[in-house]
Amino acid sequence: MKPSPQLADFLPYLLSVASNAVSDRIAERYQERFDLKIAEWRVMAVLGDSGSHTQRELTELTLMDKVAVNRACKSLSDKKFILRRPNADDGRSHLLKLTPEGRETFEQIMPLALQMETRLFDALDDREKAQLKDVLRKIAAHARSSR
Amino acid sequence: MKPSPQLADFLPYLLSVASNAVSDRIAERYQERFDLKIAEWRVMAVLGDSGSHTQRELTELTLMDKVAVNRACKSLSDKKFILRRPNADDGRSHLLKLTPEGRETFEQIMPLALQMETRLFDALDDREKAQLKDVLRKIAAHARSSR
């Protein structure tokens, strides 16, 4: 059975298939090792290397919508990986920060993430990876701006 | 506010963000113009250029799971875009085929799809697009095989 050329050569389709396959592999791994979803991991990755943020800031930094960020934060808070301190500058929001346990988990997660990145993209050399990042940033910026 | 380097340089994250942005733009367009979802469009794209198929075959050709294919087919059938004929070779399945109306819509959809592809990826020249397709196929094949 031949693949349909119309579909199989359609770039958005290829992009979606590749992205889903990669995300699925990563999600499985985070789930089994740390009981974390991808959204939760993203929040931890940001808080882990740039300190305290409000949910509002996290929506910008992770490009997820505010409901997804809120759910991820609630879950991380239940798991004692982050804590919320009142925000002196704005009474509506809180500043979210990793707890010591959260920090510890963060330190374990990042190497796993980088290892998976290496494994999943090992068909590409360093130059190709850099090019791919560049291309994906351009495409995303363009597609998002034309909303 | 600086983006978090850990997250913002993570290839799977960039891939996911780009893919979602592109898919969202396309989904909006198909929805408003043809009242079709992406899954439905994929099925039509395959039936449109490679004739009759069973749902089983469509799951392979579109890389969607059988429930998604079944739902897409049911919806397309309700919209009179495809019809199901009994499959002489296997009494459990049917052969799905575009109706004349389905064919007509298909002829309108494909130019729109190609136009959107051009627009969304116009930051890339032809060589870059070919490379990107190649890379995405490799990544997807690798990630899917390690399931």
Add this chain to the structure above:
DNA sequence: GCCAAGTGGTTTCATTTCTTACTAAATTCG
């Protein structure tokens, strides 16, 4: 031929995700 195992397709149910609405605090502007 007949039984066991497997497969295509469908349904059902639980889970996830998105949309919309709402609350409370902050900002704008007369």
Add this chain to the structure above:
DNA sequence: CGAATTTAGTAAGAAATGAAACCACTTGGC
């Protein structure tokens, strides 16, 4: 200042997605 508007966060209902069970038919072995 004070009313009107905007914004951060949350909650609740609706819709989409996924997993498991199920039915009907086919296939493979005896």
